[in-house]
Amino acid sequence: MAKKRVVSATINGEVVEFLCEPRQTLLEVLRDTLDMTGTKEGCSNGNCGACTVLLDGRPVVSCLVLAMEADGSEIRTIEGVARGSHLDEVQQAFLEGAALQCGICTPGFIMQTEALLQANPNPTEEEIRFYLAGNLCRCTGYDKIVRAVQAAAQKRLATT
Amino acid sequence: MATADKRPYKVIGTRPVRHDGADKVTGRAKYGGDMRLTGMLYGAMVRSPHAHARIVSIDTSQAEALPGVRAVVTSADMPAQGDRVVELGEGAANMRHLTANILARDKVLYRGHAVAAVAADNVHIAEQAARLVRVEYEVLQPVMNVLDAMRDDAPILNDDVRTESLGAAPQSPDQSRPTNIAKHFLFEKGDVAKGFAEADLVIEHEFDTAMVHQGYIEPHNATALWNTDGRITIWMSTQGSFTARQQTAELLRVPVSSVKVVPMEIGGGFGGKISVYLPPVAALLSRKTGRPVKLQMSRADVFEATGPTPGSHMRLKLGVTRDGRITAGEAWIAFDAGAYPGSPVGMACMCVFACYDVPHGRVEGFDVCVNKPRTNAYRAPGSTHVAFAIETIVDEICEKLGLDPLEFRLKNASREGTRRVDGPVFPRIGMVETVQAIRDSQHYQSPLAGPCRGRGVASGFWFNVGMKSSVTATVNLDGTVSLIEGSTDIGGTRTSIAMQLAETLGIAAEDVNPTVVDTDSIGYTDVTGGSRVTFATGIAAVEAARDIQRQMVQRAALLWDVDPAAVKYDDGRLLGPAGKQFTFKELAAEIHQTGGPIIGSGTSSSATQGGAFGTHCVDVEVDPETGKVQILRYTIAQDAGTAIHPSYVEGQMQGGVVQGIGWALNEEYWYDDRGTMRNATYLDYRLPTCYDVPMIETMIVEVPDPQHPYGVRGVGEVPICPPPAAIANAIYHAVGVRMRRLPMSPPNLLSEILQRFQD
Numbered sequence: 001m002a003k004k005r006v007v008s009a010t011i012n013g014e015v016v017e018f019l020c021e022p023r024q025t026l027l028e029v030l031r032d033t034l035d036m037t038g039t040k041e042g043c044s045n046g047n048c049g050a051c052t053v054l055l056d057g058r059p060v061v062s063c064l065v066l067a068m069e070a071d072g073s074e075i076r077t078i079e080g081v082a083r084g085s086h087l088d089e090v091q092q093a094f095l096e097g098a099a100l101q102c103g104i105c106t107p108g109f110i111m112q113t114e115a116l117l118q119a120n121p122n123p124t125e126e127e128i129r130f131y132l133a134g135n136l137c138r139c140t141g142y143d144k145i146v147r148a149v150q151a152a153a154q155k156r157l158a159t160t
Numbered sequence: 161m162a163t164a165d166k167r168p169y170k171v172i173g174t175r176p177v178r179h180d181g182a183d184k185v186t187g188r189a190k191y192g193g194d195m196r197l198t199g200m201l202y203g204a205m206v207r208s209p210h211a212h213a214r215i216v217s218i219d220t221s222q223a224e225a226l227p228g229v230r231a232v233v234t235s236a237d238m239p240a241q242g243d244r245v246v247e248l249g250e251g252a253a254n255m256r257h258l259t260a261n262i263l264a265r266d267k268v269l270y271r272g273h274a275v276a277a278v279a280a281d282n283v284h285i286a287e288q289a290a291r292l293v294r295v296e297y298e299v300l301q302p303v304m305n306v307l308d309a310m311r312d313d314a315p316i317l318n319d320d321v322r323t324e325s326l327g328a329a330p331q332s333p334d335q336s337r338p339t340n341i342a343k344h345f346l347f348e349k350g351d352v353a354k355g356f357a358e359a360d361l362v363i364e365h366e367f368d369t370a371m372v373h374q375g376y377i378e379p380h381n382a383t384a385l386w387n388t389d390g391r392i393t394i395w396m397s398t399q400g401s402f403t404a405r406q407q408t409a410e411l412l413r414v415p416v417s418s419v420k421v422v423p424m425e426i427g428g429g430f431g432g433k434i435s436v437y438l439p440p441v442a443a444l445l446s447r448k449t450g451r452p453v454k455l456q457m458s459r460a461d462v463f464e465a466t467g468p469t470p471g472s473h474m475r476l477k478l479g480v481t482r483d484g485r486i487t488a489g490e491a492w493i494a495f496d497a498g499a500y501p502g503s504p505v506g507m508a509c510m511c512v513f514a515c516y517d518v519p520h521g522r523v524e525g526f527d528v529c530v531n532k533p534r535t536n537a538y539r540a541p542g543s544t545h546v547a548f549a550i551e552t553i554v555d556e557i558c559e560k561l562g563l564d565p566l567e568f569r570l571k572n573a574s575r576e577g578t579r580r581v582d583g584p585v586f587p588r589i590g591m592v593e594t595v596q597a598i599r600d601s602q603h604y605q606s607p608l609a610g611p612c613r614g615r616g617v618a619s620g621f622w623f624n625v626g627m628k629s630s631v632t633a634t635v636n637l638d639g640t641v642s643l644i645e646g647s648t649d650i651g652g653t654r655t656s657i658a659m660q661l662a663e664t665l666g667i668a669a670e671d672v673n674p675t676v677v678d679t680d681s682i683g684y685t686d687v688t689g690g691s692r693v694t695f696a697t698g699i700a701a702v703e704a705a706r707d708i709q710r711q712m713v714q715r716a717a718l719l720w721d722v723d724p725a726a727v728k729y730d731d732g733r734l735l736g737p738a739g740k741q742f743t744f745k746e747l748a749a750e751i752h753q754t755g756g757p758i759i760g761s762g763t764s765s766s767a768t769q770g771g772a773f774g775t776h777c778v779d780v781e782v783d784p785e786t787g788k789v790q791i792l793r794y795t796i797a798q799d800a801g802t803a804i805h806p807s808y809v810e811g812q813m814q815g816g817v818v819q820g821i822g823w824a825l826n827e828e829y830w831y832d833d834r835g836t837m838r839n840a841t842y843l844d845y846r847l848p849t850c851y852d853v854p855m856i857e858t859m860i861v862e863v864p865d866p867q868h869p870y871g872v873r874g875v876g877e878v879p880i881c882p883p884p885a886a887i888a889n890a891i892y893h894a895v896g897v898r899m900r901r902l903p904m905s906p907p908n909l910l911s912e913i914l915q916r917f918q919d
Contacts, residue, residue, distance in 0.1 A: 023284065035196065037196075038187015048842050050377055095185055104191060104425075110185060129851045135849075144810075
């Protein structure tokens with residue numbers, strides 16, 4: 001077992017230092033070391049997207065990122081989406097649009113949607129479906145998720 | 161669309177934000193995998209690399225010597241079960257088979273079969289130690305196909321299995337030697353020979369479907385603490401905390417009262433999270449170490465070692481008159497049960513002709529062991545298989561006779577009073593109404609143009625169950641109500657239960673706070689399955705609300721100094737003589753001065769459901785070069801009885817359809833000849849993504865079920881049944897190829913297309 005190293009990253013706006021082994025993924029450190037269990041584990045091989053976080057603004061599956069690679073980076077997780085006690089437009093749209101059933105994929109979908117709307121504030125249905133194709137949901141059939149993304153985009157456009 | 165005499169409701173039919181929503185969009189909700197306890201150890205399983213082998217020896221010494229390893233267990237640590245059959249709340253189970261599935265005893269029967277488990281300081285050490293457990297195997301020939309396994313010379317999986325016959329078996333099976341055929345079902349109605357003699361057209365085909373998985377995104381998990389006082393606590397994701405408790409207690413041979421199951425949030429189940437796999441193992445590891453132990457499956461473990469739904473081989477025959485009246489039906493259905501008996505083939509037998517009034521019928525079913533994981537429930541278990549067979553034959557008949565497929569269904573549809581081939585007579589059901597809804601839909605009425613495009617329709621049936629539920633509800637001084645229930649919430653049922661309590665009390669849905677609690681904190685409640693929660697736990701909630709009404713009436717009577725008979729509870733208000741009146745909130749503020757807390761309780765145990773039907777319409781485009789099928793448009797009409805929360809009813813319909821699309825077009829367990837699953841990852845198994853499907857248009861038909869106070873019918877399961885057949889029919893109308901094998905994946909469809917052009 002290789003020695004642990006100190007990694008420093010900005011997570012949801014706060015500088016965080018943690019110890020990790022070289023073999024530990026960012027997902028494992030977020031969940032097990034930092035107790036940020038909002039980021040979910042579905043497959044641990046990059047197939048399902050449940051563990052999506054934003055790494056320097058880019059959506060990544062945190063199960064395929066080594067924690068040490070995150071040194072010096074800026075990370076945003078589901079815990080950092082709401083502004084204080086106010087849900088953001090995407091979270092609100094998922095709630096109002098019943099876009100979740102079991103909810104295990106929801107944090108990953110919300111993070112991927114945040115990245116989408118950052119890159120493309122007014123996406124078409126086709127663009128939404130393409131961008132979210134790496135996130136699996138087994139409950140909803142995606143209909144209400146796509147509609148929630150459309151609603152969140154419209155709400156943001158109307159308020160900015 | 162609403163039908164008939166619908167009463168006006170204030171809460172039912174509205175779309176409030178779900179009560180657990182904020183936790184689930186912020187990451188605060190705690191799922192089973194999120195469990196952390198002080199001093200907790202992490203476990204890993206040792207699994208068989210062979211599909212069929214005898215265990216010669218297990219050597220755990222190297223694993224135990226690894227620093228950081230705290231305990232290793234094998235089947236030797238599991239109590240002996242003998243030949244017990246136990247009712248476990250999801251049907252009876254042979255405990256010898258169940259315990260051997262948890263940790264293999266003398267044989268492994270599928271790749272991924274658990275043989276040992278390790279607990280260590282972290283998951284990496286546990287996994288390393290698992291690789292150090294030396295298991296010596298004597299490898300045996302596996303049998304992977306249901307027809308192969310039925311042959312006399314097939315390798316036998318279980319030495320203790322003899323064929324059990326249900327129904328009037330034509331000849332009694334040989335009981336002297338072991339077999340893979342665990343059960344033989346036979347259902348008969350009328351005179352089949354006479355029925356086929358009356359037919360002008362008889363169509364008969366054979367069908368094959370592949371084993372598929374429920375595919376929930378959250379892997380199985382369990383955290384157990386075996387305390388020094390002998391009490392065991394399990395934190396886990398489960399569809400049914402009470403059946404998980406009972407299975408765990410029976411497997412460990414401890415009293416059921418010494419086990420407490422705490423149901424965490426659950427990341428999907430669809431039938432696959434009813435059986436326990438990890439809790440007894442985690443409990444044994446905890447007893448050995450004196451510390452809490454957490455086990456979680458990898459995605460490959462979930463595919464290889466949980467309970468998918470069977471592959472099948474079916475032969476189906478249907479006779480009709482020239483004017484399109486069904487005269488007789490005959491079905492022969494064999495399901496691969498996996499390693500141990502227990503496939504849903506019996507239910508498949510009951511579903512196969514259920515959409516139609518079949519005057520003469522005969523259905524035979526076989527439950528067959530093969531070297532695959534022990535199968536389990538998956539959304540309307542057994543019904544999707546047979547819907548694929550019957551609904552494609554119906555389409556072929558309609559084409560040959562020049563009949564509209566929906567008019568044919570209307571002519572032959574099951575109605576109130578129709579007797580099923582397996583015996584029961586239908587109460588009020590909505591099969592006809594779902595067909596009419598599709599017939600009159602904008603989708604079915606619209607033209608479909610373009611090369612290689614086709615439209616298909618299909619119907620489906622599922623029983624839905626009642627079973628047992630408990631609810632307690634406490635009135636708070638501010639006029640809100642705290643609702644306690646035992647039904648784990650997989651798709652918004654906290655809210656659909658709370659809404660029924662709110663409707664009955666005449667208060668707002670937001671004024672009810674529902675909580676799902678552990679097995680020590682609520683009365684017995686059966687699984688979240690069988691499309692039963694909104695129906696049966698709903699009935700319990702309505703009963704609890706009526707109990708509160710009675711107590712509130714007494715309190716008002718006390719305050720007004722009148723006879724309780726003179727007080728009426730009406731839509732959230734208490735009305736007394738001479739215009740006296742309290743709102744619910746006003747009286748709630750007085751309860752401490754009038755006798756103390758008000759707690760209502762309700763149970764449901766005897767109510768049964770009338771059954772659910774759906775009819776679907778799909779447009780596809782087939783790429784004749786590759787065999788790829790694109791879904792262009794999809795509409796589902798389903799009888800929901802009364803839709804409590806329409807958004808979550810639509811969600812069940814849409815989710816079921818897309819699972820059915822996956823089953824139809826992509827999903828399958830892909831085995832090599834050594835019995836190794838070659839696609840045990842999401843990427844290779846290929847669930848539908850959002851890029852594969854269009855919006856799913858929904859039509860909620862409401863034919864209230866008189867067995868529920870608000871007319872609810874369960875909606876969760878039946879939407880998965882019609883899609884494979886509807887898509888197969890659409891493919892035929894697009895490219896002229898009748899698919900009788902699932903999945904209709906590009907290679908499978910392309911080979912049929914090429915065959916057709918050769919012929």
